[in-house]
Amino acid sequence: MKKTRIFFIALLLVVLSAAVYLGYATKPEAPQLPGVYTDTSLVSSERQRHYKIYIPSTLTAGSPLLMVLHGSMQNIDEIRVASGYEFERLAEHHGFLLIYPQGYKNNWNDCRKTASYPAKAENIDDLSFLQALIEKAESEYHIDTQQVFIAGWSNGGHMGFKAALERPEMFSAIAAISANLPTAEHSDCHAKGKPMSVLIMNGTEDPINPYQGGRVTLFGFGDRGQVLSSIQSAEYFADLAGHTTESMTQQVLTQGLQHKQGSVVVKNWQATGKAEISLVTLQGGGHLIPQGFYRAPRLLGNNTPEFNGPEFIWQFLERQH
Secondary structure, three states: OOHHHHHHHHHHHHHHHHHHHOOOOOOOOOOOOOOOEEEEEEEEEEEEEEEEEEEOOOOOOOOOEEEOOOOOOHHHHHHHHHHOHHHHHHHHOOEEEEEEEEEEOOOOOOOOOOOOOOOHHHOHHHHHHHHHHHHHHHHHHHHOOEEEEEEEEOHHHHHHHHHHOOOOOOOOOEEEEOOOOHHHHEEEOOOOOOOOOOOOOOEOOOOOOOOOOOEEEEEEEOOOEOOOOOOHHHHHHHHOOOHHHHHHEEHHHHHOOOOOOOOEEEEEOOOOOOOOOOEEOOEEEEEOOOOOOOOOEEEEOOOOOOOOHHHHHHHHOOOOO
16 A cells, blocks of 8 residues: 555656646746837627737837737737737837737637637627727727738637638738638638738647647647648638749748757748738747747747747738738
């Protein structure tokens, strides 16, 4: 009995140690910026919806608007940390209005029809919420409605896909991180078939969103349905924009990347008069936003800290108007 007890105690310690190792992450300090950060809400579809906004000191009339959408089971403060607060630094430097909307019960009602989280189960009208945010930003801050963008991570990336498919007229471009399009049989979105500029940024070793396509689960639990591969997702939007193989270029970013799995491969579809499409592949990367300000829990996979994902995303979005 004593040996058995010692064995189980040792096993428990091993499990706890592994959990701490895989789940531990240090929270970075929020940057001290000269702009104004506010916490507010509005009513959309008869619901009080919450959001936070960063108003840079450099904001002027006619500036762009970027909405950053958090992942599943996240809140606004967590996506700020997950991105290393880099979107706020970029907003201050480039002078765009930054809004962090809060999903209903920490989730977004995206295109994946097999998902069971509250926003999906209750069919929350998140697109109307985003539209209301745009209208309020136009009224209060006089943003340029021809420069409205989404950058979403995980569930937020899927919400970005929904906006691109169902309300492409609302946005100039979207960026989806750690997300692939759902397969046709696992999607309940009604695509308008209108091209728009899309960036997809995925890691090849993502433990949640399979880079090569397949079933999305939370570390083997739950079922978020089947998704296309990352290249198929990008090619869907490239085909919609009328691109051919001749308009696709590929670049391997290695300069300054010291991580042994840290090379970044960018496939880009670009031609005059057509929406730009970009697939950013993080070799060996996990389910996270690549940047050097915050190390996410190890269970989400490898980071590529020398690659500034938010900055790369903003460079893409800024040229889409």
